[in-house]
Amino acid sequence: MSALKIKKGSSKHSAYDLRNPNAEIIETHTLAVVVDNEAGVLARVIGLFSGRGYNIESLTVAEVDHTGHRSRITIVTTGTPQVIEQIKAQLGRMVPVHRVQDLTVEGPSVERELALFKVSATGEKRLEALRLADIFRANVVDSTLESFVFSVAGATEKIEAFADLMRPLGLIETARTGVAALTRGPE
Amino acid sequence: MVVQALKDQGVDVVFGYPGGAVLPIYDEIFQDQGIKHILVRHEQGAAHAAEGYARSTGKPGVVLVTSGPGATNAVTGITDALMDSIPMVVLSGQVPTFMIGSDAFQEADTVGITRPCTKHNWLVKDTDALAGTIHEAFHVATSGRPGPVLVDIPKDVQFASGTYVEPREAPQGHYNPRVKGDIEMITEMVAAMETAERPIFYTGGGVINSGNVASQLLREFVEATGFPITSTLMGLGAYPASGKHWLGMLGMHGLYEANMAMHGCDLMINVGARFDDRITGRIADFSPHSAKAHIDIDPSSINKVIHVDYPIIGDVGHVLEDALRIWKARGRKVNKEGLAKWWAQIEEWQAINCLTFKNSDQIIKPQHALQRLEALTKGHDRYICTEVGQHQMWAAQFLGFEDPHRWMTSGGLGTMGYGLPASIGVQVAHPESLVINVAGDASFLMNLQELGTASQYDLPVKQFIMNNERLGMVRQWQELLHGERYSHSWSEALPDFVKLAEAFGGKGIQVSDPADLDDAIMEMIRYDGPVIMDCLVEKHENCFPMIPSGEPHNSMLLGDASTQDAIGTTGAVLV
Numbered sequence: 001m002s003a004l005k006i007k008k009g010s011s012k013h014s015a016y017d018l019r020n021p022n023a024e025i026i027e028t029h030t031l032a033v034v035v036d037n038e039a040g041v042l043a044r045v046i047g048l049f050s051g052r053g054y055n056i057e058s059l060t061v062a063e064v065d066h067t068g069h070r071s072r073i074t075i076v077t078t079g080t081p082q083v084i085e086q087i088k089a090q091l092g093r094m095v096p097v098h099r100v101q102d103l104t105v106e107g108p109s110v111e112r113e114l115a116l117f118k119v120s121a122t123g124e125k126r127l128e129a130l131r132l133a134d135i136f137r138a139n140v141v142d143s144t145l146e147s148f149v150f151s152v153a154g155a156t157e158k159i160e161a162f163a164d165l166m167r168p169l170g171l172i173e174t175a176r177t178g179v180a181a182l183t184r185g186p187e
Numbered sequence: 188m189v190v191q192a193l194k195d196q197g198v199d200v201v202f203g204y205p206g207g208a209v210l211p212i213y214d215e216i217f218q219d220q221g222i223k224h225i226l227v228r229h230e231q232g233a234a235h236a237a238e239g240y241a242r243s244t245g246k247p248g249v250v251l252v253t254s255g256p257g258a259t260n261a262v263t264g265i266t267d268a269l270m271d272s273i274p275m276v277v278l279s280g281q282v283p284t285f286m287i288g289s290d291a292f293q294e295a296d297t298v299g300i301t302r303p304c305t306k307h308n309w310l311v312k313d314t315d316a317l318a319g320t321i322h323e324a325f326h327v328a329t330s331g332r333p334g335p336v337l338v339d340i341p342k343d344v345q346f347a348s349g350t351y352v353e354p355r356e357a358p359q360g361h362y363n364p365r366v367k368g369d370i371e372m373i374t375e376m377v378a379a380m381e382t383a384e385r386p387i388f389y390t391g392g393g394v395i396n397s398g399n400v401a402s403q404l405l406r407e408f409v410e411a412t413g414f415p416i417t418s419t420l421m422g423l424g425a426y427p428a429s430g431k432h433w434l435g436m437l438g439m440h441g442l443y444e445a446n447m448a449m450h451g452c453d454l455m456i457n458v459g460a461r462f463d464d465r466i467t468g469r470i471a472d473f474s475p476h477s478a479k480a481h482i483d484i485d486p487s488s489i490n491k492v493i494h495v496d497y498p499i500i501g502d503v504g505h506v507l508e509d510a511l512r513i514w515k516a517r518g519r520k521v522n523k524e525g526l527a528k529w530w531a532q533i534e535e536w537q538a539i540n541c542l543t544f545k546n547s548d549q550i551i552k553p554q555h556a557l558q559r560l561e562a563l564t565k566g567h568d569r570y571i572c573t574e575v576g577q578h579q580m581w582a583a584q585f586l587g588f589e590d591p592h593r594w595m596t597s598g599g600l601g602t603m604g605y606g607l608p609a610s611i612g613v614q615v616a617h618p619e620s621l622v623i624n625v626a627g628d629a630s631f632l633m634n635l636q637e638l639g640t641a642s643q644y645d646l647p648v649k650q651f652i653m654n655n656e657r658l659g660m661v662r663q664w665q666e667l668l669h670g671e672r673y674s675h676s677w678s679e680a681l682p683d684f685v686k687l688a689e690a691f692g693g694k695g696i697q698v699s700d701p702a703d704l705d706d707a708i709m710e711m712i713r714y715d716g717p718v719i720m721d722c723l724v725e726k727h728e729n730c731f732p733m734i735p736s737g738e739p740h741n742s743m744l745l746g747d748a749s750t751q752d753a754i755g756t757t758g759a760v761l762v
């Protein structure tokens with residue numbers, strides 16, 4: 001070790017490989033972040049994600065405690081375990097953040113999303129759309145002679161499956177709320 | 188109301204520059220003599236001066252700027268403070284609330300622009316909330332990991348009257364980072380210290396931010412255990428350079444023995460440092476055989492870059508106090524045999540004398556200039572600032588710091604133009620002390636307008652320019668990485684620095700002969716007023732040791748080594 005080792009040639013690793021997405025398994029986590037509902041708080045949270053190169057798959061936000069002015073932001077994000085830990089720590093140290101919960105590890109939890117689908121179809125396709133809607137317990141919230149607007153609530157996979165089925169039948173527009181999530185049980 | 192809030196926060200000086208949107212606050216300052224205002228020449232200067240003030244006192248620096256360009260000019264200094272965890276409170280004027288969003292004259296989305304470069308910021312829309320927000324701003328800036336905060340105050344809010352609240356009546360936000368470390372984890376770390384054969388303390392700016400008690404505890408711990416200690420650029424002075432366990436700075440331009448010891452240790456105790464890429468080099472090969480403890484007040488620093496075995500979240504001072512107490516209670520054990528061998532190995536590395544350079548009696552070598560500066564200023568009540576470049580690294584290598592708060596440099600952001608205004612902030616805080624800014628010719632030109640500030644307030648700052656007529660650090664990289672193609676890395680049309688000093692009402696000294704160096708330095712020290720010392724140095728000197736980007740610690744380049752082709756293609760894309 002005491003020999004003076006002066007290295008020549010190329011190097012393969014560097015600090016910039018840290019977030020190499022292939023280095024480890026990518027996980028999907030759902031985070032619940034309770035924040036003060038003050039001006040700019042959402043921009044702060046989103047800015048953290050874009051500034052540090054983290055992913056946002058889904059994001060929902062609403063004030064959940066009107067007297068305490070607290071909002072709950074539910075974020076679905078992906079990354080290596082190390083990146084997920086960083087995201088939680090970075091969120092946790094923000095001044096308006098009260099609590100960061102990782103519902104994926106603190107689970108079990110329930111996750112629900114609401115989606116609206118506008119489907120334009122006539123004839124057999126129209127009937128098929130209605131039948132499928134029934135199976136998915138989607139509600140018809142608007143209808144004309146050549147279109148429906150369906151409302152579906154459920155886990156993200158269910159919403160995706162419904163969208164896949166509607167696409168060949170004439171799906172023309174989609175609106176989704178993003179994921180809302182809570183842990184199960186009394187706590 | 189703003190001035191009252193500042194006074195109640197113990198603020199004695201504000202660095203600022205007026206404009207339309209802050210006139211009501213300037214009016215308050217005019218009528219209330221309780222606060223000293225230093226009029227800078229550019230808002231970036233105000234921010235760096237506040238950093239110098241904060242870094243040299245441990246108190247938050249306060250900046251006052253107008254809306255629009257005033258605020259945007261301050262952004263570099265705010266970002267600098269964020270990167271180096273310097274407590275700073277910036278008050279900015281804003282167009283009146285009813286004009287926000289209308290692209291009004293000198294309107295900028297200051298809160299939006301500074302969101303990513305502050306620890307937190309606020310737009311105050313209601314005068315009743317103004318005092319409370321300012322108090323909270325001071326709390327956030329100074330607690331936990333310190334940093335800059337900004338309070339944006341629309342002009343109508345400044346004009347209106349509202350109820351004032353004192354700091355202790357102010358609504359307490361919930362922001363209260365934890366300072367005590369987990370006792371079980373501290374005990375595990377202590378147990379590891381008892382048996383380690385090749386331990387090392389690796390300390391950073393967090394020790395200095397934690398306060399003088401932390402430095403005291405660190406010193407006591409190092410002396411009692413006999414462990415070697417190295418520090419980052421930001422942590423110099425926490426442990427004295429004259430201390431017998433001191434290995435010198437580590438990192439890209441750190442000392443051979445420090446980097447080799449980091450590479451070869453079996454227990455690394457990181458105290459308030461953050462495994463920055465200037466320190467770690469190639470991550471995969473960073474200190475491969477060590478268990479690592481990391482004491483940091485910021486949970487997001489832990490496991491960010493390097494996985495550690497003993498993560499301890501807490502204030503350095505508190506954690507060191509507990510660790511020292513536990514270590515004593517368990518019988519003050521260390522692995523004496525292992526340590527003796529370890530020190531023998533370290534002494535071998537030290538014997539390489541990695542800072543050796545070829546001196547000359549024809550031309551002043553930059554390293555020699557700093558050795559003389561060190562020798563001639565050592566006993567003084569001395570504060571050192573730097574700009575950014577080779578001179579900065581040489582200053583870190585060749586000047587010795589005995590106490591915390593004596594070394595002000597832009598570490599994380601590496602901001603050229605930091606040093607001159609920072610030296611002004613330091614001198615404001617310590618009017619009787621010797622304040623020296625070790626500068627490069629190129630960096631110095633980035634904020635030279637602040638000479639006017641030094642002159643106006645009789646601040647006898649000494650600007651020690653190591654003039655190589657080059658963007659030296661850039662030139663060095665081009666030599667090593669870009670086939671000696673020196674693209675735009677020399678300083679053409681440099682001003683006559685002696686005349687420049689005189690034009691601003693200071694004294695200029697030029698020196699080029701090594702034989703005249705000591706006299707010139709003494710003349711600089713003795714002169715009662717701002718001085719520019721134009722020290723003409725060797726133009727093509729390189730700064731060594733150097734760990735090329737993307738290389739591990741034990742692949743260090745030393746001065747006499749052949750440096751050609753030393754940096755691989757992957758390393759070349761790194762900064």
Ligand SMILES: Cc1ncc(C[n+]2csc(CCOP(=O)(O)OP(=O)(O)O)c2C)c(N)n1
Binds near residue numbers: 576655
């Ligand atoms: C604001 C800013 N712009 C560019 C750089 C990139 N940079 C780093 S060192 C350096 C050269 C500094 O030259 P000088 O101040 O003369 O110091 P020397 O390296 O010659 O000692 C440059 C351009 C920087 N650090 N900061």
